[in-house]
Amino acid sequence: MKEKIGKKKIEAAVAIFAVVLALFIVGSVPVMVADPVGGSGQNIFPGPVRVTLKAVDNDSGVNFTMYALDPMLEPIVYTLYTGPFEVPDEGHHIVYFYSVDLAGNVEKVRTVEFDIVLPDTEPPHTTCLLEDVGSGTP
DSSP states (O other): OOOOOOHHHHHHHHHHOEEEEEEEETTSOEEEEEOTTTOOSOOEESSOEEEEEEEEOSSSOEEEEEEEESOOSSSOOOEEOOSOEEEOSSEEEEEEEEEEETTOOBOOOEEEEEEEOOOOOOOOOOOOOOOOOOOSOO
Protein backbone atom coordinates (compact mmCIF):
# COMPACT_ATOMS: atom_id res chain seq x y z
CA MET A 1 0.00 0.00 0.00
CA LYS A 2 1.36 3.39 -0.96
CA GLU A 3 1.96 5.87 1.84
CA LYS A 4 0.78 9.43 1.24
CA ILE A 5 3.47 12.02 1.78
CA GLY A 6 2.12 14.90 3.82
CA LYS A 7 2.90 18.58 3.25
CA LYS A 8 5.01 18.77 6.44
CA LYS A 9 7.13 15.82 5.32
CA ILE A 10 7.75 17.47 1.93
CA GLU A 11 8.60 20.79 3.60
CA ALA A 12 11.04 18.99 5.92
CA ALA A 13 12.69 17.26 2.94
CA VAL A 14 13.01 20.56 1.08
CA ALA A 15 14.48 22.20 4.21
CA ILE A 16 17.16 19.49 4.35
CA PHE A 17 18.01 20.10 0.70
CA ALA A 18 20.85 22.66 0.80
CA VAL A 19 23.43 24.08 -1.55
CA VAL A 20 26.78 25.35 -0.42
CA LEU A 21 28.71 27.64 -2.69
CA ALA A 22 32.43 28.08 -2.28
CA LEU A 23 34.36 30.83 -4.01
CA PHE A 24 38.05 30.25 -4.54
CA ILE A 25 40.77 32.45 -5.95
CA VAL A 26 42.33 30.44 -8.76
CA GLY A 27 45.59 28.78 -7.70
CA SER A 28 45.12 29.57 -4.03
CA VAL A 29 43.33 28.28 -0.96
CA PRO A 30 39.73 29.34 -0.34
CA VAL A 31 39.45 32.86 0.94
CA MET A 32 35.84 32.54 2.02
CA VAL A 33 32.83 30.30 1.83
CA ALA A 34 29.74 32.21 0.77
CA ASP A 35 26.41 31.22 2.26
CA PRO A 36 23.87 31.67 -0.53
CA VAL A 37 21.15 32.37 2.02
CA GLY A 38 23.03 35.49 3.14
CA GLY A 39 26.69 35.16 3.89
CA SER A 40 29.06 37.58 5.51
CA GLY A 41 32.04 39.38 4.08
CA GLN A 42 32.69 41.68 1.19
CA ASN A 43 32.84 39.06 -1.63
CA ILE A 44 35.55 41.09 -3.37
CA PHE A 45 38.35 39.21 -5.12
CA PRO A 46 41.58 40.55 -6.67
CA GLY A 47 41.54 38.18 -9.64
CA PRO A 48 39.75 35.29 -11.34
CA VAL A 49 37.30 33.37 -9.16
CA ARG A 50 36.62 29.63 -9.27
CA VAL A 51 33.01 28.82 -8.42
CA THR A 52 32.20 25.41 -6.93
CA LEU A 53 28.63 24.29 -6.24
CA LYS A 54 27.88 21.41 -3.89
CA ALA A 55 24.37 20.07 -3.51
CA VAL A 56 23.32 17.80 -0.63
CA ASP A 57 20.15 15.73 -0.31
CA ASN A 58 20.05 13.17 2.50
CA ASP A 59 16.85 11.48 1.32
CA SER A 60 16.72 10.50 -2.35
CA GLY A 61 20.04 12.05 -3.42
CA VAL A 62 20.90 14.84 -5.84
CA ASN A 63 19.97 14.35 -9.49
CA PHE A 64 21.54 17.48 -11.02
CA THR A 65 22.46 21.13 -10.41
CA MET A 66 21.89 24.02 -12.80
CA TYR A 67 23.50 27.47 -12.83
CA ALA A 68 23.54 30.73 -14.77
CA LEU A 69 26.34 33.30 -14.66
CA ASP A 70 25.35 36.93 -15.19
CA PRO A 71 22.18 36.16 -17.15
CA MET A 72 21.15 38.90 -19.55
CA LEU A 73 17.81 37.48 -20.71
CA GLU A 74 14.46 36.68 -19.13
CA PRO A 75 13.70 33.87 -18.67
CA ILE A 76 17.11 32.92 -17.38
CA VAL A 77 18.84 30.21 -19.40
CA TYR A 78 20.60 27.72 -17.09
CA THR A 79 23.57 25.44 -17.77
CA LEU A 80 24.03 21.94 -16.36
CA TYR A 81 26.71 22.11 -13.64
CA THR A 82 29.43 19.53 -14.30
CA GLY A 83 32.20 20.94 -12.11
CA PRO A 84 33.92 24.12 -10.95
CA PHE A 85 34.03 27.00 -13.42
CA GLU A 86 36.17 30.12 -13.56
CA VAL A 87 34.96 33.71 -13.74
CA PRO A 88 37.93 35.74 -15.07
CA ASP A 89 36.41 39.12 -15.94
CA GLU A 90 36.61 42.21 -13.79
CA GLY A 91 33.30 43.59 -12.56
CA HIS A 92 30.18 42.63 -10.63
CA HIS A 93 28.91 39.05 -11.08
CA ILE A 94 25.82 37.10 -10.05
CA VAL A 95 25.56 33.31 -10.06
CA TYR A 96 22.03 31.84 -10.03
CA PHE A 97 21.79 28.15 -9.08
CA TYR A 98 19.44 25.38 -7.97
CA SER A 99 19.39 21.59 -7.70
CA VAL A 100 16.86 18.85 -8.31
CA ASP A 101 16.82 15.64 -6.27
CA LEU A 102 16.10 12.12 -7.52
CA ALA A 103 12.51 12.39 -6.23
CA GLY A 104 11.93 15.38 -8.52
CA ASN A 105 11.93 18.06 -5.80
CA VAL A 106 13.24 21.35 -7.19
CA GLU A 107 15.19 23.66 -4.90
CA LYS A 108 14.33 27.37 -4.85
CA VAL A 109 16.75 29.38 -7.02
CA ARG A 110 19.53 30.92 -4.97
CA THR A 111 22.08 33.57 -5.89
CA VAL A 112 25.48 34.74 -4.82
CA GLU A 113 27.06 38.03 -5.86
CA PHE A 114 30.72 38.97 -5.94
CA ASP A 115 33.07 41.51 -7.48
CA ILE A 116 36.40 41.04 -9.20
CA VAL A 117 38.52 44.15 -8.81
CA LEU A 118 41.85 43.75 -10.59
CA PRO A 119 44.86 45.45 -9.01
CA ASP A 120 45.88 48.84 -10.39
CA THR A 121 49.02 48.20 -12.46
CA GLU A 122 49.11 51.46 -14.41
CA PRO A 123 51.54 54.17 -13.26
CA PRO A 124 50.18 57.71 -12.98
CA HIS A 125 50.46 60.05 -15.96
CA THR A 126 51.59 63.59 -15.23
CA THR A 127 51.28 66.53 -17.60
CA CYS A 128 53.00 69.88 -17.49
CA LEU A 129 51.29 73.16 -18.29
CA LEU A 130 53.42 76.23 -19.12
CA GLU A 131 51.79 79.66 -18.89
CA ASP A 132 53.21 82.98 -20.00
CA VAL A 133 52.86 85.27 -17.02
CA GLY A 134 54.35 88.21 -18.86
CA SER A 135 57.63 90.03 -18.43
CA GLY A 136 56.23 92.38 -15.84
CA THR A 137 56.81 95.53 -17.99
CA PRO A 138 53.93 97.55 -19.49
